[in-house]
Amino acid sequence: MATTATAPTTKSWSGGKSPFNVEYGKVMMWYFLMSDAFTFGAFLISYGTIRFSTNGWPDPNEVFKSFPFAPEGMNAPLVFVSIMTFILIISSVTMVLAVQAGHNMDKKGVVKNLIWTIIGGIAFLSCQAWEWNHLHHEGAWWGSNPFLNHDGTASSTNFTNYFFTITGFHGFHVFSGVIINIIMLIMAMTNKFEERGHYLMIEKAGLYWHFVDLVWVFVFTCFYLI
Amino acid sequence: MSNEAVLHAPAEAGLHHEAHGDHHHEHHHETFISKYVFSMDHKMIAKQFLITGMVWAVLGGLMSVLFRLQLGYPEASFPWLEDILGKWAEGGKITPDAYYALVTTHGTVLVFFVLTAGLSGTFANFLIPLQIGARDMASPFMNMLSYWFFFAASIVMLSSMFVEFGPFSGGWTAYPPLSALASASPGSGTGMDLWLIAMALFVVSSLLGGLNYIATILNMRTKGMSMTRLPLTIWALFFTAVLGVLSFPVLFSGFILLIFDRNFGTSFYLSDIFINGVGALPNEGGSAILYQHLFWFLGHPEVYIILLPAMGMASEILSVNSRKPIFGYMAMVGSLFAIAILAFLVWAHHMFVTGLNPFLGSVFVLLTLLIAVPSAIKVFNWLTTLWRGNIRFTPGMMFSIGFVSLFISGGLTGIWLGNSALDIHLHDTYFVIAHFHIVMGVASMFGMFAGIYHWFPKMYGRYMNNTLSYLHFWITLAGAYMIFWPMHYQGLAGMPRRYYDYSVWESFKQFAELNRFISTVAMIVFAAQLLFLFNFFYSVFKGRKVTTQNPYGSNTLEWTTPVNPGHGNWVGEIPEVHRWAYDYGKDGKEFISQTTPVGADESSH
Secondary structure, eight states, rough: OOOOOHHHHHHHSSSSSOOSOOOOOHHHHHHHHHHHHHHHHHHHEEEEEEETSSSOOBBBHHSOOTTOOOTOOOOOTHHHHHHHHHHHHHHHHHHHHHHHHHHTOOOHHHHHEEEEHHHHHHHHHHHHHHHHHHHHHHHTTTOOOOOOBOOOOOOOOHHHHHHHHHHHHHHHHHHHHHHHHHHHHHHHHHHHHHTTTOOHHHHHHHHHHHHHHHHHHHHHHIIHHH | HHHHHHHHTTOOOHHHHHHHHHHHHGGGGGGGIIIISSOOHHHHHHHHHHHHHHHHHHHHHHHHOOOOOHHOOOOOOOOHHHHHHHGGGGSSOOHHHHHHHHHHHHIIIIIIIIIIIIIHHHHHHHHHHHHHHSSSSHHHHHHHHHHHHHHHHHHHHHHHHSSSSSSSSSTTTTOOOTTTTTTSSSGTTTHHHHHHHHHHHHHHHHHHHHHHHHHHHHHHHOOOOOGGSSSSSHHHHHHHHHHHHHHHHHHHHHHHHHHHHHHHHHSSOSSOEEHHHHHHHOOOOOOHHHHHHHHHHHHHHHHHHHHHHHHHHHHHHHHHHSSSSSTTTHHHHHHHHHHHHHHHEEEEEEEOOTTHHHHHHHHHHHHHHHHHHHHHHHHHHHHHHHHHOOOOHHHHHHHHHHHHHHHHHHHHHHHHHHHHHHHHHTTBHHHHHHHHIIIIIIIIHHHHHHHHHHHHHHHBBBBBHHHHHHHHHHHHHHHHHHHHHHHHHHHHHBBBBTTGGGGGGGGGGGGGHHHHHHHHHHHHHHHOOOOHHHHHHHHHHSSSSSSOOOOOOOOOOOGGGGGSOOSSSSSSOOOOSOOOOOOEEETTTOOOTTTSOOTTOOOOO
């Protein structure tokens, strides 16, 4: 450019630097999350269309009403899943604190909050494992659905088919997130980020973790609330 | 590879050059493995994609020759077929199962392995860093992984051809229930499992590549290279990558549901299936149409993933060899954008006859026909770029003009097929085969050939033989029209696609001679491609050497690199860009490189 551009908007796109002032990894992470949003979107829309075209559907208050160590026949609809959801959201808060600590080059804060995030993730996965195990003992699995429709008629196996596939796929994302966070923790503890002079990797791991959290809100809504 | 240097490059442009200057020296003692096998140089990865794509093109092309043999000579038997196909051609006649396997694998291989990985894998890798002025891709390591996932996908797909019951044979679209039930056809068992694994690996490869292309184009442009100074190739490859990143995951979801249907007793896509000898299956409540929605949500953008790189390269080559600026640069970018958006909104035009609500169908008709607008803008801009140009008929230019010709011919029949009422008659006939082979298959192949011929000197530092190139061009162009033009008439007469033998149908007996003609031409065209391969590989080693840095008098940055650029592309600093890529014939100068500063008394474009 012969003359120096005056407007900052022109400058940020004129080459020689990132237009968003972020390094390539974060651009990739954002595009990856968009891509992954399409994956989950496809799953949930498939679920919606099949459910819409099916005559009856089980009542989530009847299906998800148990609690670990609770006496037989206890009726606590959606209490357990609410706790799961709460744990996951709290783990997002600790992730934010870890990213914040990273901005301040506060290694101790990063390590502490990452540990809490990892604990939250593992707690969520354990809850999910318990719930799956419990449902499996009730006879629910891919291809078999013991629950009845609202009106008492036999229900489509697609209820359990979609439930296990989509929550399983989400759980796999949480699992990968936990692994990523453990790697971040090890890198933080071995001073990898201190040497680099920045904690950008924590930010990218944070983006992924928040995304997984956000997806859960939709999965939760589709399977437990509606 | 100094990943770190690349990581910080965009933010700290000043440090960029020193950091890379250092790592340039590191590569003087590269081993064979790190240079040719697990290379992280985008130019080498591009060549790996190209060569692998060529292997697949030969295999996929050979398959079409084999099934054209069956279609052209349904009565005859060829003993040599039994020699190469064994039990699939007992007595020298291709069995129906083998015929369907050939058709299916031909489609899968050509669409995904040749025209997606082979085309945008090659040219996105090769051209993006060179044309935007970057040392390499944003993440060379992910770029390498992208190729090796593609390679793994290739190996799995290839191995599916050697399993006992053969590869998948239910059509490249893999509709359930043929793809969901192992008992549906011989290829639906192990063959389909391998098909799914290969495609899943392919999606991973495409995602790794696409994220890299996007991040590189957005973040790594050299100083002065604003988005509106990018060559159109880069714009096209950018939209291609975005399309891939957003549409392949939906296919991936569809495949996951399919895997569950196949292996875990679910019925996402299955409902009310009755198998002879088995009885009614327990699977209920699913919808085979759901798979079609998920498939075509990728499937239609996929068409543009294939076509856009060809469009971008044709735009660039037409402008360079007409010695004129591209006509309507911003309109070209805008129409690429419009096509990218519309690509996501038209998928159900593949499903007009599935029982889709006619009202919904009419919405998809409207959106589909809207694509004619940006397509026409592009066509007219190409023609007006040629108009009164000082045309140099290089082989690359010939193939670019051929691309425009094929895009017009094939695009016009798209307007027919986009109408849901006409589609009732034309659906699944040879008219569809003719349409998509011309507009997407052959046109994109022409774009790929144009790119190979045009950038061969940059890739290998040598020229290809022109006589063989022209021969290749004319045989392929004439052959493509001779193969696919008659298919329009067959399709209008109602001849369905994917049939094994038309001679037993009274209505289609009249086409026996025509089918034989098409098959004969197909063989000749296939032979012409071997000519191209000979030319290519001979020239890689023995071609005339390139002695000038910029043999075409081109404006773009790749021609400011050394004749044989090393890893890092530019010796010393990356040039700064001062103008757009299309200053041809301006102010009496034949061409003005993008690196030339704008003069004080220069007119603005």
